[in-house]
Amino acid sequence: MKQKVLVLFLAVITLGLTSCNSNDDETGIVIDGIDLTKDVDCCSAEEALQVYKFIQTVKIIPELSTTVDDKYEVWAYSKTGTFHKGYNDLYFVVTKKKTGNYVKFFDIKNITPLMNMVKMNMWHSTPVGSSFEVFDTTLPAVKRGWVSFLMITSDAGSWQLSYDIDVLDSKGGLQNKGINVDDLPKGQDWLKSFKVGDETYYLSLVNPTDWKTGHNTIQAYVSKKNTPATTPYGLAKEQFTIEIDPRMPDMGNHTSPDNTPLTKQIDGSYSGNINLTMTGLWRIHLTVKDSKGNVVAGGDDLKEGFSSLYWDVTL
Ligand SMILES: [Cu+2]
DSSP, rough: OHHHHHHEEEEEEHHHHHHHSOOOOOOEEEETTTEEEGGGTOOHHHHHHHHHHHSSSEEEGGOOOOOOOOOTTEEEESSSSESSSSEEEEEEEETTTTOBBBOOOOEEEEEEEEETTTTEEEEEEOOSOOOOOEEEETTTEEEEEEEEEESBBBEEEEEEEEEEETTTTEEEEEEEEEEEOOOOOOBBBOEEEETTEEEEEEEEOOOGGOSEEEEEEEEEEEEESSTTTTTTTTTOOSSOOEEEEBBBGOOOTTTOOOOOOEOOTTSSSSEEEEEESSSSEEEEEEEEOOOSSSESSSSEEEETTSSOOOOEEEE
């Protein structure tokens, strides 16, 4: 694919240099007899270039890439090309097999991760984003979603993932593809759960590896365990507030100023501000409150004065 994209990339540059006066009769970029500039399914030259640049920043997940109707190639990406415990961004890009040109109109649906707990002879799913959306308005041909894995692949069990895809009038997807979920490095713990009555909720911290020393936006999702547990866990409909108390356990549990709670946003995510004044291990103690302000998790189980519900992030 890279070669074809490069051809397109070079052709875009050439066109840019030679076609200052636009003219409808002018011959466009033709590859394999298809005039790419007249391919309405695909991106404009500028959009294609943006997508091409974006995919240099992520890595292909070979297990989740596939072909649809022998016409389209579906490419799955994550930051590292692998998965780890907790929150993972997942991106999809579709190209026309014949031209390598990006396709703008496709839908990723029914993303279903499943873990088989071999010793317990039981299956369960995990928190997922509610839908795959356009990643960014400048990148209309990149769709982004997420999966937050509860457990790592181990002797206890293994993961598989299924999804459906519609590309223009074609349908395809993958069923039960085996995937590997790695552990996070020591000092990183980005996924926690709490219970309210019989319901189980999961707190997925989003990409703390993007944080810098000082002020950061802290983002998370609250998901609710489904019945049956093999149905992917969607976002909790409740409106919580997540108060944060970041401490450095290796440095006398000192804290930092100017932290604000995570509150629910229009897109269903939770967002607040965190100020990490130095590098090292930060234990972010959490107190979850319901819409009436009652503490529902992390409040009544205090150890050394701090909530025992926490994320660990090492800067
Ligand atoms: Cu499991």
